[in-house]
Amino acid sequence: MKKVFIYFWVFLLVFFLLPAMLTKKDVEAKVPENNANENTEQTENINNNTYDYKNYGTIKLLHTSTGEVEELPLDTYLCNVVSSEMPVDFEMEALKAQAVVARTYTIYKIQNKKHNNADICDDSSCCQAWISKEDRLARWDEDKRESNWAKIEQSVNETKGKIITYEGKPINAFFHSNSGGTTELPVNVWGGGTEYPYLQVVETAGEEGYAQYSSEATFTKDELIEKLKTKYEDITIDFNNDEDLKILDYTDSGRVKTVKFGNHELSGTETRSLLGLKSTNFEIIRGDGNIKFAVKGYGHGVGMSQTGADTLAKEGKNYEDIIKHFYVGVEIQDINSL
Secondary structure (H helix, E strand, C coil), rough: CCHHHHHHHHHHHHHHHHHHHHHHHHHHHHHHHHHHHHHHHHHHHHHCCCCCCCCEEEEEEEEECCEEEEEEHHHHHHHHHHHHHHCCCHHHHHHHHHHHHHHHHHHHHHHHCCCEEEEEECCCCCCCCCCCCCHHHHCCCCHHHHHHHHHHHHHHHHHCCCCEEECECCCCEECCCECCCCCCCCCHHCCCCCCCCCCCEEEECCHHHHHHEEEEEEEEEEHHHHHHHHHHHHCCCCCCCCHHEEEECCCCCCCCEEEEEEEEEEEEEHHHHHHCCCCCCCEEECCCCCEEEEEEECCCCCEEHHHHHHHHCCCCCCCCHHHCCCCCCEEEEHHHCC
């Protein structure tokens, strides 16, 4: 009976338990190997993020300070643009959105040339800002230079070849610093002939947490008159009459459309320019003999708000979500498909 019992357990061991143990070990051994291969491939794809531009692989950049035209790879140029246009401590998805917007803006400029001998210039008031890598690094703390530049390169490299299109064509990808919560229509900034269906009034919450959200400009009555006289020499304002200094109407986004300054009516954009205000979203406050302009937002307000992009990124939105929030009805397209 004892021998039968022993034979029974040997039978179980040989035919059931041992094969099961060997099978489990084999499966456990294979899983890490497969994961390791997959991770290696992903790492190689990130580190070797190359893109073969069929067209637009290089651009001609006009340096406005010297008149020199430099030819350089598109994505090298974009690293300099992104590092100049957006704070490096913004979220990665916001930086990636900026990279795609800047790439799109560049292609639009190439297709709609403004400079005879160059594709685009380094003046932000004309095209978009640009700073050399050396100058950019010099402005960062030494211990952050390498990691900051790596972050900028990552934002460009992980969006290689991506542009924003509307009906299959690159858009005029305007952007600005802070919308004050609501973007603006281009017609209210640059007048007729600048209507783009993808540039609409959109709202973005959370921008009030940024330094660019609010500002003030205060003038004495004489200072205000002198500022306005640089263009309107005959201007007169009766400061005792509330009707002589007031906002007359607003745009759909809540920005100032027209202001009455005594014997002249000025547009909000002209007022902003003459008084050096950061946006046309302002109110006029009288007090203590001074005139204060309380301003919300920074920039013309058209297209993507950079702080708005960072806000959306902090909410978990990716760069495509961010772009499609600010540009209505667009697609993210491969540049080689143009």
